[in-house]
Amino acid sequence: MADHADAAENAAPIRTTPLNARHRALGARMVPFAGYDMPVQYPTGILAEHLWTRENAGLFDVSHMGQAFLVAESHEAAARALETLCAADILNLKPGQQRYTQLLDDEGGIIDDLMVTRSAEPEEDGVLMLVVNAAGKEQDYAHIEARLPAGVRLMQAPHRALLALQGPKAAEVLARHCPDAAEMGFMTAKSTTFDSIPVHVSRSGYTGEDGYEISVKAKKLEAVADALLAEPEVKPIGLGARDSLRLEAGLCLYGHDIDRTTSPVEAGLVWSMQKRRREEGGFPGAARIQRELAEGPKRVRVGILPEGRAPAREGTVITAPDGREVGIVTSGGFGPSLNAPLAMGYVEPAMSAPGTELSLMVRGKALPARVAPMPFVPNRYFRKPA
Amino acid sequence: MAETRYTKDHEYIRVDGDTGTVGITDFAQSQLGDVVFVELPAVGKTVAKGDEAAVVESVKAASELYAPVSGEVVEVNGALTDAPATVNEDPKGHGWFLKLKLKDPSELQGLMTEDQYNDYVANL
CATH class of the missing domain: 2.40.30.110 (Aminomethyltransferase beta-barrel domains)
Structure with a gap:
């Protein structure tokens, strides 16, 4: 037996999410992933976890991912700043609307992919919420900060944790704790409460199923997770099933399906570059990307x-x-x-x-x-x- | 009386006369997780100790099964092709991979006994 799985260990000290003890208590097999000690599977195994998520609801700890806020005096100022780094239409995001995009380098390669949400709260106009991959977060933050104009700040949110609740029963389960989540549309987000805990919920995910991502203060994560795990429709799901679910859904994994050598056109992500941006350009690598759009990629x-x-x-x-x-x-x-x-x-x-x-x-x-x-x-x- | 010996790579070989039945241990199947594919060698193939003799794949990864000793493949467990999960359910019984006609039975002396293997796993 010789395991060919990625055994890359990080030399840096391993980090943990606030649910580390809970994962261990649930019998998870823990593996190093992007510098974090993460559950790859629980005792029932990847096959059962995957199928459970497609039929019921799976709870994923994705607190290793990077959460940050881009803050400016107006939505336009924040959106214009981010549009210099990615090819999505951020300017025309409605309050509470979420979009998938990629940070691009000057050759049109992908530095990372991320979710961007415009705050739904009128008093938070000018706040964009970003969720980036765990492996690239420090590099992403440095990249963004180095390119922001005066008046736009990046505020990292390491005190926030993130859960994903995914599957056809996610909506009915979450509605028991957060009634206003039920009426949310795909790729929208809002600040609300889970039981009485303040949370920021988006209706999105990485499985191809209906579901939510729930951002919560790290110290409240365990309370939210435990309440969800107490629901009969919910089981904890590890990174192994997360990968097989996203692969069946045709979704890219950064560092594998997309990276600095791939452009969004090659990767089939043209849908994430709205028409105004594709035509106007004004993002890194626009020359290559517009050429590929016109002539086709290699x-x-x-x-x-x-x-x-x-x-x-x-x-x-x-x-x-x-x-x-x-x-x-x-x-x-x-x-x-x-x-x-x-x-x-x-x-x-x-x-x-x-x-x-x-x-x-x-x-x-x-x-x-x-x-x-x-x-x-x-x-x-x-x-x-x- | 059949005797079972073990490798550090978590294969077992259960020897009966001049033939040994080879598979992976319960520890190995639990580490692999759900087995979804098994590739078996052709009957008649000759393998040297340590050669790759079969492939076992879980949802996440592909792994090799190495020949614990040298010999000729005289039988393979074709049932695994349609039911690879048998490796998880019954690794030392119905989940066997192949049978080897031993070339040099003295090679068995270099493998672990059951007690030695259990100690080895306990200390991993």
């Missing part, structure tokens, strides 16, 4: 379904049926809801149409596979009737 991210049962892992070389190398797998594994192996990766545009036959080079053998549309499992986000 490679594109696609979903891939192997025909057999063997998973193809990250780094697997993709070839055309004639053996010519045409790309590489960036995430791959087994989809418990799909009950089959699945992968995503980058291929030449000519090889990217759904149904295109490919081969995956696994342990020296060419395994047949096909390009597949994503998500692999249909999204079930809550779209509020207009």
Whole structure:
């Protein structure tokens, strides 16, 4: 037995979330992830956790992620500042609206991906809430701070923790503690209370299911988590199932499917760059991104379904049926809801149409596979009737 | 009387006469998590001690099963192809991987006994 999982240990002292003792009490297997001691799975295992989330509701501790506020005297000032760093339309965010975007470098590569929310509170006009990946947060904050104009400040919020409650029963469960969450639409957020605890709730997530992310002060995290775990529909879910859920949902994992070498156009994230921004430019790497939009990128991210049962892992070389190398797998594994192996990766545009036959080079053998549309499992986000 | 020996990589080999049944230990399956795929060698393949003899994949990762001793693969557990979770449910019984005809039974002396393996795992 030799484990090929990423065993990268950090030399820096390992950090913990406020739920560390709770994870251990629940019997979690803890692993180092992005400098944090995190639960990869609980005793029931990744398959059961994944399927539970798709059928009921899963609770994820995502307190390792970076939360920060961008603060200016007006929404316009904060939005204009952030728009110099990413290609989303931040200016036209409505109060309480959330968007997914990426911090871009001058070559159009992706420094990190993040969620941006305009505060719903009129008295907080000029506040944008940011949630960035754990692994990149210090670098992201330094990058943002170094580029802010006078009058716009970045305020890190290390005292805040984050839970994700995901799955088709998330709404009915959360409504017992936070009644006004039920009527929220996908990608909206508000400040409210959970029981009597102040929380900031967004209707979003990383599983393809309906669900919420709940930001709360670190010292109140355990109370919120325990109240949710006491609900019969809720089980704790580790990072292992988080990864298989997001892969089935076709969502990118930073450092694997997107990084400094990939542009948002190559990554299939054009939807996250609203029309005004695509046309006006004015973001880092705009020359490359606008050229790729006009002429097409050199490679594109696609979903891939192997025909057999063997998973193809990250780094697997993709070839055309004639053996010519045409790309590489960036995430791959087994989809418990799909009950089959699945992968995503980058291929030449000519090889990217759904149904295109490919081969995956696994342990020296060419395994047949096909390009597949994503998500692999249909999204079930809550779209509020207009 | 069959005797079972263990490797530091958490394979077992249960020897009966000149043949050994090879699989992974309960500790190994618990560390791997849900097994979703097993790749077995061809019957007739010759392996040297320490060679990669099979592949076992969980949701998260691929791992190798190494030959505990040298020999020829005389049988494989084809049932694992359709029911890989058997490795989790019954690793030392129905979840066996392959049978080896031993080339040099003296190689077994270099492997751990059950007591030694239990001590080894207890100290990991």
